[in-house]
Amino acid sequence: MSPYDFNSAKLANAVKDITSSLAKELSQAYHNNMEILAVVGASYVAWKGFNLLSGCYGFIKHQIFTRICSNTKTILQYGEWAVVTGASDGIGKAYAEELASLGVNIILLGRSTEKLQNVSESISSTYRVKTRFIVADFSKGPEVFQPIKEALKDVDVGILVNNAGVFYEYPACLLEVPEEKSLDIINVNITAAVMMVYVVLPGMLQRKRGAIINVSSAAGCKTIPMMTVYAASKAFLEMFTRSLQYEYASQGIFIQSLTPLFVVTKMVDFSESFQKKSLLVPLAKEYAHSAVRTIGVSLRTAAYWSHSIQVNMVNDR
Incomplete structure (x- = not known):
């Protein structure tokens, strides 16, 4: 080899x-x-x-x-009066009507004197409760809250519904949205909610009872391009509400985050498809009817049945 x-x-x-x-x-x-x-x-x-x-x-x-x-039969346990912001239209108006139907006196906040007066008179005559209204343009910033504080200082506010909100005229990238519109969103969606809590929470703590409802949005649960500032403002409300729950729940204050999807309101005028009632898009009255029944029960909820299904499908938090 x-x-x-x-x-x-x-x-x-x-x-x-x-x-x-x-x-x-x-x-x-x-x-x-x-x-x-x-x-x-x-x-x-x-x-x-x-x-x-x-x-x-x-x-x-x-x-x-x-x-x-549901504690709707004992909703007055929180107090005689409810304050509802953004109450001249949409969810705010419907929410105020739903509370009034349960015997709660209503204080409406909004920008239009004429609309607030009409809603106030309608609620008073329909549900036989006391009503008041305060004209407040939250887009003006902190200057509007001192008069509100003075108007509410001797009122037994049992429920605060932070509903006031601003949306875009239509979805758009950030730089396509005027700076003024973004500032309005921040002032109305964020600043107003925080400052209204400052206004009513001290009295609630003194009385050891109260409920604060912050109307956030499912848009605050996920990344939403073309609605950047709006979605971020609702994400802020979500985290703000959760933190308040930890801080004040032990002192008798119920604090809830509502996370609705689309509801038939003027806020979604940009789309004809959202102006018609459907399984996924309820009327404001239908949504408010479901939402009020979660007071005292659910700390975080989309409230309406089809909204709850959708949020649970896309949200892992």
């Missing part, structure tokens, strides 16, 4: 040994990785299953339990 033949055979055997060893290592690695992937997969399925069960529980709690155990 020549040296060349010996070296070739030796090399072939070495390659065979290396290949066999590598195959065994790859097979072992494959089985190990499959075990890891199986664990990861099982964990993911368990996590999604938990979210599904949590969503089902949330739906039952918010949509069924609230109808069985």
